[in-house]
Amino acid sequence: MTWETVIGLEVHVQLKTRSKMFCACSTNFGDPPNTNVCPVCLGLPGALPVPNDGAVRLAVRAAMALGCEVHGLSVFARKNYFYPDLPKGYQISQFEQPLSTGGRLDIGTLEAPRLIGITRLHLEEDAGKSLHDRFPGLTAVDFNRCGTPLIEIVSEPDLRMPEEARRYLTTLKRILEYLEVSDCNMEEGSLRVDANLSVRRPGAPLGTKQEVKNMNSFAAVERALQQLRDRQAATLEAGGKIELTTFTARTGELKPMRVKEESHDYRYFPEPDLPPLDLASYGIRLADERQHLPELPQQRQLRFEKTYQLPTYDAGVLTATRALADYFEGWVRAGAEPKSAANWVMGSALADYNEHGRFRVSPDRGFALIQLVDEGTVSLQAAKQAFTILGDHPGDQPRAVVERLGLVQVGDAEQLATWVGEVLAAHPAEVQRYQGGEEKLVAFFTGQVMKASRGKADPKRVQEILRERLGG
């Protein structure tokens, strides 16, 4: 009998604001410890929080994109617990009346949608960072991150496989990046995942769930959940019981976290330092916000398939990030035929991007290069060679580059005949086989001629001459 896995995810996402949630301190990552701090984020006696309206707006945008109901009036609440990196002894979050509730995320395909429920999306502030490895035997605290605006996105326990959890995360990340709500950088901690999982016999009530934290990539989340699932199934099959345990996956293996003596009671209550969050008083009108919501990745993918007649695969790759999709559409706008632009962008351009971290060849220059291929001035192979050079020389035009590099195709019959003659003379055995009926060897000869010409020969003309000579 098989086990059914039930997974829920809590994702914390850092909002892309310049200043913190409740004070004017910078949110810049990587500054020297405790330089971006003030009385408010340090929780000094008498200091008071004032909400950052930019953060509120981003949270509203994210909630809308996830199909949540956004509440015009929500309430900040204090989550009370003691920890050295929590300077006020409480975190300002939302509890009974969150910013938004009841959304969904489609992690399926166009043909087979798979909707995962979003329980809630609320605003909160981040804590500082405890550094256990700075000073031997001591713990240091860096409060730069303290007060950074976050949204917490809680899913329904709708996920049924670790692979689905991963797909949920990639889909979510793609949306949040599109909205320019967050960088979603797991390494810098701007996206953090807590996962919980239980197993049960199909149709049985929910089992006891266990939590796992501290995964540093989506792959690590999937792996940790696989381990947790196997572990629970093995325990139950051996007649054991699932204990309420929280695991850390920091090292790649599941380790139970140190359990605190007292069970957590956060004593949530409405934050008396902040009036209820009234979106109207921040000039946020839901109808306007909805109208200004950018096109979301799934909509854009669908549009690419329809408008540009692209295969699903291509449309998926090209809409993986907003920047990539914008870049591709730049090529089309410049005049490139969509499928040809897609091939270039997914091939040479993406490879170049991965190496250099930005798109170095503008769509206009890209299109000019395509034109050189189409009119037969350069071979495709030579054009690919030229693409990298164009990246290195931002001011150069494609025609100048291919001319400078001597990549312009040779169509001159005499020169081509010379190269063909040399190749045939050098491969008498192959010539014999060809004449014995192995006609596909023409590709081999063409390749040899291209090699001899260092890519400059026009392959179409070469084949014509070959067939002529070999009597094909």
Place this chain on the structure above:
Amino acid sequence: MTALAERARVAADRIEAAERRGLHAVLAFDRNVLLEQATKLDAAPTDGALTGLVIGVKDNIATLEYPTTCGSRILEGYRSPYEATAIKRLKRAGALIACKTNLDEFAMGSSTEHSAFGRTQHPEQPDLVPGGSSGGSAALVASGGADAALGSETGGSVRQPASFCGIVGIKPTYGRVSRYGLVAFGSSLDQIGMFGRDVRTAGRVLCAISGRDPNDATSADRPPLEFPEIPNDLLGFTIGVPKEYFPDDLDAGVRAACDRAIAHLRKAGAKIKQVSLPHTGLAIPTYYILAPAEASSNLARYDGVRYGPRYAPGEGDVQAMYRATRGVGFGPEVRRRIIVGTYVLSAGYYDAYYRKALRARWLIARDFDSVFAGGVDLLFTPSTPTTAFRAGDKLEDPVAMYLADVFSCPANLAWVTALSVPVGRSDGLPVGGQFIAPQFGEARMLQAASVLEALVDRAAEAR
């Protein structure tokens, strides 16, 4: 010597003399700090509304000149790197910040006996208490050491000591004065208040520090208050007298003084109307759930990690450090309230206590709303059920101590404004009468109190 310098010198002499007598109204004072401010002001005179006014500041309000200890070991020697908005505004108005004044630890108490640094005496009778928690500020102003002082109110901590010490104390509407820099006790109740020997002085201090502050999200979006013209009579005023504030067991001298004040109000032309605030009896239990609940969270930051003294046992983890620091750093009344507050917010008790208290608070506020909506401009009541009591009398009986605020804490719960003004004496001790006005109704309240102040002989026995 300039007039300003002379004022500062006289104040400094008086403060020092009072402290030598053992008043202990002051936790931090340096006469040079005071004199320097006068010199600076002379060099660069302003036309500020409070130019040269010497002001004491309760030691739970952040100042740059002196430490801000809240009367607690846990903040002993703590210096704030920033100053409260109210202090900034006082300075801008030309006031001189004289000293920091004593208080019940974190403003929790009604006698100033709960200060970790020793009790403040009553300004007239040393073995009595001055009231609290702003007892240091009240005693300082009553003894002439300062022209005015800032206190803070969570449940009567300005009006009650003003009443005990025979001076004027104001609790502004919630949101009228910025709380930025006031060390939080019960954030939804806290408000900076002020003392003066007359209504005008206290009122002018209120005006100078009032108005919207972008650093306090709960400050009201209103322009600063302007001190009103004082009329010659109270024609057109309807003053309600709530029966719940005159119980059968009310101290006879307090009752007599208030009755005489009401007679003056009537003679001045005010229409006196008997009214009822039926949920008054809920105020003390409601207050002693909500204020400790908020306090238990507000005081969590004093953990020995970032500032203040740290008490660490020889070994043990961070939990042990917390326990030691908070165990030694907080006094018994603060610990009691943290424990009560933690309890009422705990899972399983939240609905029975905290949520119910929130509902009771709305009932109490609605009482005021309906009375004011029924044509009453102001309410008049005794400020406190008794005159100043003997030090030590209520120290072992917290509930008796809490009941000293029975007439004052409803105004805090209802977010409205109130004021205590001297209305006579009972057995030689000052009696305060209280005006309560609707939210942002300070102007009419200051008018009525000024008229009454001019008519009543505050030095005379009421019986």
